[in-house]
Amino acid sequence: MRILGTFISLLVIAGCSGGSSSSPVSTPVLSVTPGSLAFTGQSGNANPASRTISVTNAGGGTLLWTASGNTTWLSVTPTSGAAPSTVSVSVDISGLATGTYNGAVTITSTGATGSPKSIPATLTVGSPPAALPQISLSPLVGGFVLPVHVTHAGDGSGRIFVVEQAGRIRILDNGVVLPVPFLDLASLASPRLVSGGEQGLLSVAFPPGFTTKHYFYVNYTRIQDGATVVARYRVSIGDNNVADPASEEIILTVSQPFANHNGGQLAFGPDGYLYIGMGDGGSGGDPQNNGQSPGTLLGKLLRIDVESGVQPYRVPPDNPFLLSAGYLPEIWALGLRNPWRFSFDRGTGDLYIGDVGQGNVEEIDFQPAGEGGQNYGWNIMEGDSCYPPGTVGCNRADLAPPVFVYDHSHGCSVTGGHVYRGSAFPSLQGVYFFGDLCSGRIWGIRKNGAAWDNALLAENTALTITTFGEDESGNVYVVNYANGELLRIVSP
Numbered sequence: 001m002r003i004l005g006t007f008i009s010l011l012v013i014a015g016c017s018g019g020s021s022s023s024p025v026s027t028p029v030l031s032v033t034p035g036s037l038a039f040t041g042q043s044g045n046a047n048p049a050s051r052t053i054s055v056t057n058a059g060g061g062t063l064l065w066t067a068s069g070n071t072t073w074l075s076v077t078p079t080s081g082a083a084p085s086t087v088s089v090s091v092d093i094s095g096l097a098t099g100t101y102n103g104a105v106t107i108t109s110t111g112a113t114g115s116p117k118s119i120p121a122t123l124t125v126g127s128p129p130a131a132l133p134q135i136s137l138s139p140l141v142g143g144f145v146l147p148v149h150v151t152h153a154g155d156g157s158g159r160i161f162v163v164e165q166a167g168r169i170r171i172l173d174n175g176v177v178l179p180v181p182f183l184d185l186a187s188l189a190s191p192r193l194v195s196g197g198e199q200g201l202l203s204v205a206f207p208p209g210f211t212t213k214h215y216f217y218v219n220y221t222r223i224q225d226g227a228t229v230v231a232r233y234r235v236s237i238g239d240n241n242v243a244d245p246a247s248e249e250i251i252l253t254v255s256q257p258f259a260n261h262n263g264g265q266l267a268f269g270p271d272g273y274l275y276i277g278m279g280d281g282g283s284g285g286d287p288q289n290n291g292q293s294p295g296t297l298l299g300k301l302l303r304i305d306v307e308s309g310v311q312p313y314r315v316p317p318d319n320p321f322l323l324s325a326g327y328l329p330e331i332w333a334l335g336l337r338n339p340w341r342f343s344f345d346r347g348t349g350d351l352y353i354g355d356v357g358q359g360n361v362e363e364i365d366f367q368p369a370g371e372g373g374q375n376y377g378w379n380i381m382e383g384d385s386c387y388p389p390g391t392v393g394c395n396r397a398d399l400a401p402p403v404f405v406y407d408h409s410h411g412c413s414v415t416g417g418h419v420y421r422g423s424a425f426p427s428l429q430g431v432y433f434f435g436d437l438c439s440g441r442i443w444g445i446r447k448n449g450a451a452w453d454n455a456l457l458a459e460n461t462a463l464t465i466t467t468f469g470e471d472e473s474g475n476v477y478v479v480n481y482a483n484g485e486l487l488r489i490v491s492p
């Protein structure tokens, strides 16, 4: 008892001396963060996640508050309390039409400076998600050997060109695979390319005006060192179905430090320039940091002019980094890991890239027509996650986020596809089809205002999907790398 009494005496003395000398009773000051709230939802979809407001007392003393929302769609919990505290703000979009709604959260404290505080809250309700169409896969023809690319020549012939990894390009003409390959680099006395894994003959692209030009472009990994080669070949005089393997003109060579991640896609954009997908050079995790390095062509999408008459090529005068110190002028976009397949929407000119992930996340990247210069994030990010896994708070400023991601519980490696612009199946109009190499799953995404609708459209396909492809009519195809079959995506 004696000890306790002594303690109480000391506390009373200390309290009296402190209060009387230097600490006047402060006026409570109501302080809240953030100063405004914005919510975005889609009509008919789930409510956006709730947000929080911190209520603090910057002036000392006691602060009691009473919070309230003032609209039918806005609610606040708890509705009263003492600072410091956290207020949760929720919105309910059920029954709301599309549009923008303005409201406010009001926090009041009797006797506090700065009371009441009104925090504006904005709710934007977008269009409802559209149901994506059902699809089925219609087997067309088999017999290809390790097909990796499907395209057309844009020459009115209706021919479909199928690239086989070992070095051949086959022609499918009126449903029949022609016996003689269009191009055969696999049977040369002096082999030119190395094939297997992620190497080989990886794509072909026909320039605008091919009908009169009679030449085309290929991308392959050369046998000496695995470097990427972009080369021009000519069609034989007198036979439009056979090209001359001796006609090669090399356009561009890019050294590859490792055998994997070669990119490999060539495609002419609506601007008539040649776009080239380059992987980060390989290994894992981009050990040379090529994706983010402006001084290498690795880990980039390139844009060059191979049709101006300047040999081997010219850099387009409006490439996005021409005035940026340290950037190679051919760079159109950076931050790519392995953009194995990309394509242009023939209806809009928009660009879609399937960028293969490292170990966790696969992604689809998007570029509105004509707008280059994006940094798609690798290796700061893998898909929508900071990289390496577990990294917190990576700097996402100036990075273009993917428009769709899936993790490795759904597959292993994304294969970019095409936007359907054919006339046979109106319900498929505007859907971008893509899939996964390992799981064979096929998804569709379609732009819906500022949002993207998406759906898993085919599961358990048993396909090993190395590529999609498009014919002159806008039909979209998919291959099975494992058994050499070409299938058409149709409306059931």
Ligand SMILES: [Ca+2]
Binding pocket: 335, 355, 363, 376, 377, 378, 381, 382, 383, 402
């Ligand atoms: Ca990315």
